[in-house]
């Protein structure tokens with residue numbers, strides 16, 4: 297039998313003090329989420345209502361991934377809109393009509409708010425309701441905010457999924473629990489999890505977001521929500537308001553995290569720990585073997601996390617427990633104590649945690665700690681490399697499939713590679 301998950305265990309960093317910081321931030325805005333969401337939701341289109349800056353951000357972040365007709369665009373607010381000289385609602389209607397005429401494959405259209413649309417108080421929820429009325433049942437129109445005023449990097453996904461929750465069908469399931477895995481996962485990871493859940497004997501499970509907007513999962517009091525990502529606070533709240541119950545679990549990073557996540561799913565679905573262990577044992581063994589190859593390079597090395605993706609705490613737990621790295625500071629834009637309870641319990645006691653950012657102060661702490669590796673956003677990576685630090689871009693950890701047993705070795709490799717490269721350069 298596998299180790300029992302220490303859910304709500306009074307251990308590790310459960311009650312550790314957190315350094316709260318409010319100052320200058322170096323974080324991408326929530327528009328960035330469109331880059332992975334458009335690949336996941338294959339009949340959706342994301343129309344950013346923003347400025348040329350927003351368009352440039354999306355184009356440069358996604359540029360290499362555009363092969364054919366992209367499924368995102370920016371409706372640019374010009375000076376007349378911003379000065380209130382034109383009716384932006386009318387212009388938006390015209391842009392949407394033109395888009396839908398040209399792209400009959402779109403089934404779900406998101407109007408994505410930005411800093412400029414918020415500054416001029418453009419009511420996108422009104423626009424979405426009006427346009428939905430006009431284009432349903434062919435196209436549903438929803439809205440959410442990806443603005444840098446309101447959201448950081450991964451919160452765009454949270455806002456997008458939370459906007460979808462009210463339109464999920466009502467589940468008719470009365471007595472048996474049904475599992476809903478929540479958070480965008482690469483298709484390859486989703487397929488692996490599907491195979492494992494089936495092998496465990498889970499009969500009713502679905503993923504949210506689904507690949508097609510015409511096959512949205514149903515939700516109701518029998519729904520058991522298993523979060524696959526740690527940044528989905530609003531989505532979880534919206535699902536709970538529809539009667540669903542969240543399953544407490546760590547996140548599926550590394551062999552240990554994936555096993556505990558699977559065990560939590562099994563327990564929520566009424567399976568025994570032995571049945572789950574039997575189904576996952578070969579995959580877990582492969583993950584442990586893959587990790588052993590990286591432990592020699594990473595054990596004893598120190599690492600410092602700047603806040604960026606909200607993946608920092610689960611990543612730190614994985615690196616400390618499974619690869620023996622030393623945590624100097626683990627910063628996160630937002631620490632959701634409830635959703636991270638199992639992760640915090642697993643962090644080594646005494647780990648320095650910080651929430652929010654005051655970038656200059658944090659840079660000072662980083663320089664004082666002299667870590668072997670720094671995980672940070674793109675804006676900080678180059679200057680820190682120039683100062684001699686080895687860095688890892690946190691955005692890469694969101695774009696790369698890292699969840700589950702089969703990806704555990706690849707995830708460790710993302711940290712081994714920068715260290716190896718630095719050693720080679722030094723030689």
Ligand code: SF4
Pocket residue numbers: 325326327346347349350351353409410411412442443444445
């Ligand atoms: S939403 Fe705001 S932060 Fe994001 S690209 Fe547009 S202007 Fe910049």
